[in-house]
Amino acid sequence: MFNRIGRIRLLYIVLGMLLVVGVVPLALAGWLLSDRTAVELGSVERRYQAQLVQDKARQIELYGQRYRDMVTGLAQAFELAGGVRALNEEGSDARLRKVLQSDPNLIALYIKPVQGAQHGDFQQNIIRPEEVDERVGEVLALMNGAGPVLSRPKIIRSGQEMALTIAAPVMGGADGNQIEAAVVAIVSFREVFKAVQQQSRMSEQDLLDKGLPVVFVVDSEGRAVAHPDERIAFSEKPMTDLKVVQDWQETGTQVQSALAPFTVERDGRKIEMIGSYATAELDGNSHLGVIAIQDERAALASVSDMRRQTFVISLAAATFALLIGFFFAKILTQPVQELAAGAHRIAGGDFSRRIQVRSRTELGELGDSFNLMTDQVERFVSDLQKAADENRQLFLGTVKGLAAAIDGKDPYTRGHSERVARFSVAIAQGLDLPDEEIEKIRISALLHDVGKIGIDDNILKKPAALTDEEFVLMKQHPQKGFKIMSQIPAMREFLPGMYMHHEMIDGNGYPQGLKGDEIPMQARIVSVADTFDAMTTDRPYQRAMKFDDALARIKSLVGTRYDERVVASLMAACESGQVRPGSVRLKRPHKERMTAPPPTEQPLTPHVQSPVA
The missing domain is CATH 3.30.450.20 (PAS domain)
Structure with missing residues (x-):
């Protein structure tokens, strides 16, 4: 009550x-x-x-x-x-x-x-x-x-x-x-x-x-x-x-x-x-x-x-007591209100201001102690943020290194994971997803082919089309990636994109044969980005498709292989110039857009890809 x-x-x-x-x-x-x-x-x-x-x-x-x-x-x-x-x-x-x-x-x-x-x-x-x-x-x-x-x-x-x-x-x-x-x-x-x-x-x-x-x-x-x-x-x-x-x-x-x-x-x-x-x-x-x-x-x-x-x-x-009491109570409670406001600012992460309590009573001493505590908490939080940033950079560096190692097994796939990640982020931003979800999609896209570590190099580097038996083995890379990464608790948020990026809307994909809304949004986005990059880069047995032809081909597969909203977001990014041949211009995260400088384009260096992306 x-x-x-x-x-x-x-x-x-x-x-x-x-x-x-x-x-x-x-x-x-x-x-x-x-x-x-x-x-x-x-x-x-x-x-x-x-x-x-x-x-x-x-x-x-x-x-x-x-x-x-x-x-x-x-x-x-x-x-x-x-x-x-x-x-x-x-x-x-x-x-x-x-x-x-x-x-x-x-x-x-x-x-x-x-x-x-x-x-x-x-x-x-x-x-x-x-x-x-x-x-x-x-x-x-x-x-x-x-x-x-x-x-x-x-x-x-x-x-x-x-x-x-x-x-x-x-x-x-x-x-x-x-x-x-x-x-x-x-x-x-x-x-x-x-x-x-x-x-x-x-x-x-x-x-x-x-x-x-x-x-x-x-x-x-x-x-x-x-x-x-x-x-x-x-x-x-x-x-x-x-x-x-x-x-x-x-x-x-x-x-x-x-x-x-x-x-x-x-x-x-x-x-x-x-x-x-x-x-x-x-x-x-x-x-x-x-x-x-x-x-x-x-x-x-x-x-x-x-x-x-x-x-x-x-x-x-x-009435007299209320008037006099209100005057003295304001004097008495003003420091307490200052302390409460300061505590709320600290709880919200604002350490830029200090409280001003001018009093010769214990409240003045409490205000000084509160400011000292704020200084110490600010330093502690700053150290934590610095350590968190360092850990994140270390994590991202590890992920990028792992993705680069995977792509490095075949000269035709070099840079593929990074490009898929950037295409995925552009699509997710077009869908106006939260910053936290976009970051999960980016890392999931970087690691979407991590299972290829367990695929034989002869299959990965084969300069021609795969046989049916070889393709069956190649289709195992989502399960292998899931098995590797599911053992790491920190990776669980990124598993849908790794494990399900070859699922299709009509249920004819692999490895589980999911369809429609059974496929997580993370996997639907990585799927379109992966295919788009495969279509627009050269392979040893076929040349890259033209930019517009690739978009038309992907659009034709809406409802069978790809999600309509995801494809529409890719089309919008291409029409606005955010995604252009050879470059992707990503938006800043929501919380940085008000203060950060305009985003810069990052070129995508095309490479010749292996037969299967």
Whole structure:
């Protein structure tokens, strides 16, 4: 699997390490810090909310206590003044009206005797007389002793005002234990509304969206009696759909205050809420619940802001680290890249350049050592190349000497192997064969008649045509050459031309009777070159054919004796002037053509040949 993965540049590894070592810890620390801050901030918000509802509950209790004390004080004042008889004194109604007008929270103030007409006054712009009578009747129905009583807060429909009714008995009689009258006050709940409202008049949803607590008051039945949104209180909407209200109703007066987190569903989403409640005790039988709710996510929005800031800072730090890291990483990796490039050049055989590593670190020392190694490798390779060239020249000299020795057995065949080799190379170049293959063909052509060493000189030098028996012996020279050269491992690449150059395309050749593509290209080329040289040189029993006649004769044997492409390449070489009577102009090898001078013609000295080439 790892072999399929490309190499990773050292520069990227260094930059990655900078990010991992520098930026990741910063981002991780920021994230953990924000989590810790969220926990702490959530705890602070809960404590604040719990304290908030407790403070609001105490304010409501003090507000109720204030007017309960006022009503009780008026009742006691009437008791001291003679009870119901004081109502008949001149100016008593005026004093009640003065008390009513001096306190804007008083909506109505009455003294209701058990016997006789009631005395008092009310704010006519807020409440109607029948509403006063209704409330007075309700609170008096609750009175059963010497202490004050309170009714639950109720909406005054005519004036759209929430109000609380308080009553205290005026005791009298012989023993002072009889109720002669009652002082009744209808008190506005406006101050309670002010206590639960925020400074800006926003709706409940706006408050929640901004992460602010929404504080409201409910009665024992869970109906809102004071709310930042007056419409909710004036509609006496039940708030029991909120779990925090349910929790307060269940605990009642047993728990003065508590935290009660809960979940609400809004627009198909579940929202975690912070909830708390406290109990405001107006008297022993009348309790109100002060409830606070808050969107936890919005309340902790600062944590989200902190996380965003952490992300931005981490991103900026990563960018800065990448820029600085890229600069220093380039400085650090440049010598390594130089070393890698130098190694690639050496692997490609280029020893002409040395790397330039200017550094006072170990990389500079490595660069100097690399250059020294390059010098030594260059000298070593040069020595190897020189030795290889010498060995090749020795090999070629040996091959040429062996070919010359073979040709030298008969004065008519002298130079034949060299000419066949040059014709073969010209044909191979016309076929655009690789340089390595052309060289194999050249050596194979030089040695194509090496088997004639094993043929009797009388047959080789016979100045006339061979008999059938002599020709059978002559046809054995490919096998003899193969047997001699196959014992030498270095000669195996050249055997096809030696062994099969007398095979024919139609299968009538020798020694194996191969045909078509069974004959290697090396043998097909040597076959045409051998015949062409035999046709264009003199023999003791026949003169050489004319150049064009020889080409026509060879062309006529295409498909029977010779390969069509090989013959076409010979024809093209002759037409281009590369092969001319008496000379062959060979092309330079591919790798030398760009720099070598133009090729020169080499003359071919014709000799008289023996009867068989």
